Amino acid sequence: AYQDPVTGFATRQPFMQHLDAIAHLEQEKSGLLAMIKASELGNINQLFGRNAGDDYLAKVANCIRKATQGYTQFSIYRISSGDFAVIFADIPLKESKTFLDKLKLLLNEYGQSNNVDAVAHTGLVPYVGQNKPEALLSLADTAVSIAQTLGPNRCHIIETQDEQQNTGDHHWRTTIHELIQQKRISFHQQLIQPSQSHVEIYRELLTRFINVQGDVLPTTSVIAMAERYGLHTELDAMIVTQALKMLTGNPSLSGRFGVNISAASILQDSFVLWLRDILSKQAQLASRIIFEVNEVGMQTNLAASQRFVSEMHKVGSKVAVERFGLGFTSFKFFREVRPDYIKLDSSYSDGIEQDNNNRFFVRMIVDIAKRISIKVIATGVERQDEKLTLEKLLLDGLQGYYIAKPEAIVISS
DSSP states (O other): OOBOTTTOOBOHHHHHHHHHHHHTSOTTOEEEEEEEEOTTHHHHHHHHOHHHHHHHHHHHHHHHHHHTTTOSSEEEEEOSSSEEEEEEESOOGGGHHHHHHHHHHHHHHHHHHHTOSOOOEEEEEEEETTOOHHHHHHHHHHHHHHHHHHOTTOEEEOOSHHHHHHHHHHHHHHHHHHHHHHTOEEEEEEEOEESSTTOOOOEEEEEEEEOTTSOEEOHHHHHHHHHHTTOHHHHHHHHHHHHHHHHHHOTTOOSOEEEEOOHHHHTOHHHHHHHHHHHHTOHHHHTTEEEEEEHHHHHTOHHHHHHHHHHHHHTTOEEEEEEETSSOOOHHHHHHHOOSEEEEOGGGTTTGGGOHHHHHHHHHHHHHHHHTTOEEEEOOOOSHHHHHHHHHTTOSEEOSTTTOOOEEEOOOO
16 A cells, blocks of 8 residues: 555655645755656556556656765655655755756656656645645646656646746646647557457547647647647547548558547537537548447446537448446446447456456456447457457457557558
8 A cells, every 4th residue: 555566666655645745844844746647657557558657657766866876855755556756854945956857858768768758747746834735636647647748758847836826727728729720630550350250340530639739738738738728629620520531541540440539528518519510511531430438438428428419420430439348337328329339448357357246247248248239348458368368258359469569550641
């Protein structure tokens, strides 16, 4: 509970205890809080598997460990799956430059040697005694968010609360507007392998976002910030438009493709009507598109989710519910929404050959889905034992690093 097995650092619980102790210090006491986000964890897990993800986290931890050498009063924590924190006691802000420069150098070296677009981003804030933990965390999180807009392995320092509000909003709004206006994205594709010869499956399109400097931005952060600032429908519209353009301009790309869009967008009637209209003008292309939407978001409004599926069916497109099994999965969801595919969250594939509970859940879902003609796809398949077990459970398709690695797609101009 107090020590992370992957990195050897202390965990979130002692970190929060440390922040609480800061809140009770005398006001003249001061120091620094650095938050480091391992931004590529999701991509590495998807591209290379969970073992590679753990190795990546261990390497990032080693970079942090080396960057703190020379300091005497500090504590390092792994506070979530891909987030680290370093608390320096009794250190003035001007002395942080050595740490930040050294960390960026180490992260750059790791990224170059492992062909990783970006390794991690760092936000740093000063603190004084009596600082409230939630305010300090919010400030550090915003600093990380700004660093992510600047490019690979960049850092950002926020010195005051006022700067947090103004600078954080400005950076992300500007970055996302530029992405949308300049259509700064690229695509990878990953095969979903059919488990049964008569079942037609598809390839998933994976979107990469690129800033004006040509650097790849963290996908999950871009999507989260677009939703936060109400830009998700514009971002999704750009993604769909570019995906259709890519498929039109590349006749060699045959078959069906999955396109990820935000659940927040499909719950808005204006976006669904726009999507229906643009697809109705390209019926042959529309029939090749499967829209992938997160289950948890769809669960928030079953009626709107059902309308979205119905409208997509009218133009010949299909719908897949991704990360299925993390939300409140119910029979009502199956009966009312009626998607064409459900993609089980990768956690159900992990060690399924040894997990009776996972096998029972997957077997139950497959049985229900087959009764109402919904295809079930396993994701995160990384080992032969997982593949063989899932095939015996009669799933319709398998996706993961063991099945096929994502490949870059070049969009024809």
